[in-house]
Amino acid sequence: xxxxxxxxxxxxxxxxxxxxxxxxxxxxxxxxxxxxxxxxxxxxxxxxxxxxxxxxxxxxxxxxxxxxxxxxxxxxxxxxxxxxxxxxxxxxxxxxxxxxxxxxxxxxxxxxxxxxxxxxxxxxxxxxxxxxxxxxxxxxxxxxxxxxxxxxxxxxxxxxxxxxxxxxxxxxxxxxxxxxxxxxxxxxxxxxxxxxxxxxxxxxxxxxxxxxxxxxxxxxxxxxxxxxxxxxxxxxxxxxxxxxxxxxxxxxxxxxxxxxxxxxxxxxxxxxxxx
Amino acid sequence: xxxxxxxxxxxxxxxxxxxxxxxxxxxxxxxxxxxxxxxxxxxxxxxxxxxxxxxxxxxxxxxxxxxxxxxxxxxxxxxxxxxxxxxxxxxxxxxxxxxxxxxxxxxxxxxxxxxxxxxxxxxxxxxxxxxxxxxxxxxxxxxxxxxxxxxxxxxxxxxxxxxxxxxxxxxxxxxxxxxxxxxxxxxxxxxxxxxxxxxxxxxxxxxxxxxxxxxxxxxxxxxxxxxxxxxxxxxxxxxxxxxxxxxxxxxxxxxxxxxxxxxxxxxxxxxxxxxxxxxxxxxxxxxxxxxxxxxxxxxxxxxxxxxxxxxxxxxxxxxxxxxxxxxxxxxxxxxxxxxxxxxxxxxxxxxxxxxxxxxxxxxxxxxxxxxxxxxxxxxxxxxxxxxxxxxxxxxxxxxxxxxxxxxxxxxxxxxxxxxxxxxxxxxxxxxxxxxxxxxxxxxxxxxxxxxxxxxxxxxxxxxxxxxxxxxxxxxxxxxxxxxxxxxxxxxxxxxxxxxxxxxxxxxxxx
Amino acid sequence: xxxxxxxxxxxxxxxxxxxxxxxxxxxxxxxxxxxxxxxxxxxxxxxxxxxxxxxxxxxxxxxxxxxxxxxxxxxxxxxxxxxxxxxxxxxxxxxxxxxxxxxxxxxxxxxxxx
Numbered sequence: 001x002x003x004x005x006x007x008x009x010x011x012x013x014x015x016x017x018x019x020x021x022x023x024x025x026x027x028x029x030x031x032x033x034x035x036x037x038x039x040x041x042x043x044x045x046x047x048x049x050x051x052x053x054x055x056x057x058x059x060x061x062x063x064x065x066x067x068x069x070x071x072x073x074x075x076x077x078x079x080x081x082x083x084x085x086x087x088x089x090x091x092x093x094x095x096x097x098x099x100x101x102x103x104x105x106x107x108x109x110x111x112x113x114x115x116x117x118x119x120x121x122x123x124x125x126x127x128x129x130x131x132x133x134x135x136x137x138x139x140x141x142x143x144x145x146x147x148x149x150x151x152x153x154x155x156x157x158x159x160x161x162x163x164x165x166x167x168x169x170x171x172x173x174x175x176x177x178x179x180x181x182x183x184x185x186x187x188x189x190x191x192x193x194x195x196x197x198x199x200x201x202x203x204x205x206x207x208x209x210x211x212x213x214x215x216x217x218x219x220x221x222x223x224x225x226x227x228x229x230x231x232x233x234x235x236x237x238x239x240x241x242x243x244x245x246x247x248x249x250x251x252x253x254x255x256x257x258x259x260x261x262x263x264x265x266x267x268x269x270x271x272x273x274x275x
Numbered sequence: 276x277x278x279x280x281x282x283x284x285x286x287x288x289x290x291x292x293x294x295x296x297x298x299x300x301x302x303x304x305x306x307x308x309x310x311x312x313x314x315x316x317x318x319x320x321x322x323x324x325x326x327x328x329x330x331x332x333x334x335x336x337x338x339x340x341x342x343x344x345x346x347x348x349x350x351x352x353x354x355x356x357x358x359x360x361x362x363x364x365x366x367x368x369x370x371x372x373x374x375x376x377x378x379x380x381x382x383x384x385x386x387x388x389x390x391x392x393x394x395x396x397x398x399x400x401x402x403x404x405x406x407x408x409x410x411x412x413x414x415x416x417x418x419x420x421x422x423x424x425x426x427x428x429x430x431x432x433x434x435x436x437x438x439x440x441x442x443x444x445x446x447x448x449x450x451x452x453x454x455x456x457x458x459x460x461x462x463x464x465x466x467x468x469x470x471x472x473x474x475x476x477x478x479x480x481x482x483x484x485x486x487x488x489x490x491x492x493x494x495x496x497x498x499x500x501x502x503x504x505x506x507x508x509x510x511x512x513x514x515x516x517x518x519x520x521x522x523x524x525x526x527x528x529x530x531x532x533x534x535x536x537x538x539x540x541x542x543x544x545x546x547x548x549x550x551x552x553x554x555x556x557x558x559x560x561x562x563x564x565x566x567x568x569x570x571x572x573x574x575x576x577x578x579x580x581x582x583x584x585x586x587x588x589x590x591x592x593x594x595x596x597x598x599x600x601x602x603x604x605x606x607x608x609x610x611x612x613x614x615x616x617x618x619x620x621x622x623x624x625x626x627x628x629x630x631x632x633x634x635x636x637x638x639x640x641x642x643x644x645x646x647x648x649x650x651x652x653x654x655x656x657x658x659x660x661x662x663x664x665x666x667x668x669x670x671x672x673x674x675x676x677x678x679x680x681x682x683x684x685x686x687x688x689x690x691x692x693x694x695x696x697x698x699x700x701x702x703x704x705x706x707x708x709x710x711x712x713x714x715x716x717x718x719x720x721x722x723x724x725x726x727x728x729x730x731x732x733x734x735x736x737x738x739x740x741x742x743x744x745x746x747x748x749x750x751x752x753x754x755x756x757x758x759x760x761x762x763x764x765x766x767x768x769x770x771x772x773x774x775x776x777x778x779x780x781x782x783x784x785x
Numbered sequence: 786x787x788x789x790x791x792x793x794x795x796x797x798x799x800x801x802x803x804x805x806x807x808x809x810x811x812x813x814x815x816x817x818x819x820x821x822x823x824x825x826x827x828x829x830x831x832x833x834x835x836x837x838x839x840x841x842x843x844x845x846x847x848x849x850x851x852x853x854x855x856x857x858x859x860x861x862x863x864x865x866x867x868x869x870x871x872x873x874x875x876x877x878x879x880x881x882x883x884x885x886x887x888x889x890x891x892x893x894x895x896x897x898x899x
Contacts, residue, residue, distance in 0.1 A: 026491060026494075027491060029487050030488040030492070031491075032487070032488075033485035033486075033487050033488035034467065035466060043467060043469030043479075044469040045469070047479075048345060048469055051345055052345070072339065072341075073339065073345055073346055074339075074346065075339050076338040076346075076347045077347060077415065077419050079289065080419035080420055080423055081419060083292065084419065084423050086400070087400050087423055087427050090393055090396055091427075093393050094390065094394060094397060094433070095430065187300055190297075191297060191301065194293040194294070194297035195297070196293075197289060198290065201289050201290045201293070202290075205286055208282050213337055213340045214281070214282030214285065214286055214338055214339070215338055215339040215340075216339050216340030218340055219340075
């Protein structure tokens, strides 16, 4: 029930031929009434956003207005966004978990690292630079394009580069990997991702403990100038986001690459009581 | 305490979602107690807010200390606290049921403490997403939490392995399309008004003169959320998702997931966009689609042989009924819709825990697998019977009152839509009688040997639900009865609040 | 307007691809096109003639007309992350589906499921 039947393919194409042009026309008709592209007098440019441009530096201490809105005015959105990426990591771990006791399937891609002298030497030079640059992007997010997400992704991609060349990480289940891996194990990546979320929410809850609203960094006892306090707290939450993103990127890469090679990602030893 | 509760309600599930997998990864122990404690704390926060909003009026909470429209505001009135209470309460039962690990459900991969922790984390994340949708007063923030709940739900659906991964992928495609449609609509609203705050939107929309653009915005938002709410022609993702989800998650997802989207529809179309011409037309169309959904869901439920699939189609019928109430928009209809959300969530959760457990134990989903349940586990079956009676609409269960309110609202609304809604709701009760009596008859009066194709040697004489599932089943059935018996106070609590909320919006509008 | 129409075209293409393409991986790619369309739309709302990127330079008090609207940029940063996360999860699902059913073709998959 509910599944399209074989004979339905042609019907689907016919319906599509009618429906999709209608969707496009409808969208364009609506768009014709929107304010002109680039109009400085449009509601979007005049109603809420001026405060973000004119007062952000004084109120939050961030010269990068996107960072000010992201981490402070709409910090709750960003907590949600961090939770979304964490959810993806969690999801891949659950979905690609070992099916238990089944023999491993033959490899489907990426069964061996691409070891070669040139790649090896190149990554030895490149990866440290990438990782350092990731931290720079994180810290510099206040005054230039960047921040926790961008830095975290860069850091994660540096780790992925190592994984691609040197082989994948071990799963952290206590067994020795065939190839010595660089960077955190799968379990380590998961712990990093969890720690990031806890750090972010923890800063928000700390603000509540000092009498403010959730995520109201201004109440934290870090100094007398509220803008400076907010700036420090923003750096803190950017670092937390960095951890979650870097950890989740690692989790996603490891689970998907291990999942493609084997029947599932081994999820730890069976030490606890089985339910 | 009133100042702390809103922050705790939205923060606790996210903290828990990270804490539980962390504990599982570090210590490799079962996280059952930790997760249950967290769910209980979230429920306590929701209960506190419910009382607080009832006693001292709605609560506006500016997250980060930035008031709207610059910051993100949360809004707790009778409506949102009620749904929050429902979500948090169902989550407690689901967390309890999660002890019925996937390793007993034969379709799922084996369980380790880490995997258990991950699944419990996913449930907490789902709860956090749903509570975020319920609480927020910001249309973009709603999108973010919609996606949190969606990703967590895909995870829980796919945790069954095998077929459930295919169901989860199709759900993911439908859900992402829904989210993108919604976000596109929000983009139109933002371009027209420059704001994302719901109160600010409601105040600024009447002065917007771009009718076509506003229509596109309303339609995009309505279609997007209707996909998530499984409104009739957009329900394609629902049956497979509900059927292939492992039992503990299915009880929760079937109970509250679509209803929270229906709540978002109610908030946006019934409150924020209610003043627009397009909004009124869309609500009218929604009544008719709801009628179609009620009938189609009921008819297809009768046609099913597998019990869980029958329950899934019956959910489409119920969502149609809720959206009829949302579409009518009168105070009586909204009360009916809300009451039906609560009544259906409790009853459907109960039935899914029961039916899923029996499916896992008996290795089959046919009606005949229920044979013998009455003699082996009369209390469990009595509880399931109460839930089924509520689905049919027999007094004094909760389902009777929700249908009563919706029927009264249909009569009050009048016109062809009112008559069609009235007829559809009556018909759905008749159809529900047909499909539920079939199951109940097998469970109470037949033994496994009676079934024509049964080989009684292979099977023990009827299933008995294990405690992690039996407790939620019985508990929810008791709640179904209590909700029915205390229907009047419920009505008095929610109704004035909703009316004052609408009045507040129109008073602020220039 | 051209930018808006471009977003509408991308969105339509993406939805059409999701509905009509037979391979689940292609459906996923089409889904990404659809999400990018929304991002293009929002970012184009942020544009102001004669304005620069929303990062404060040296100098006096900033005026709203001098900088692009930072709000849509922020929102789309979130939307991009959502899109990436959904894609990651979907890829995980596809790996699992591929190893279990040995096909990603929707029709063959439905045949195997029957």
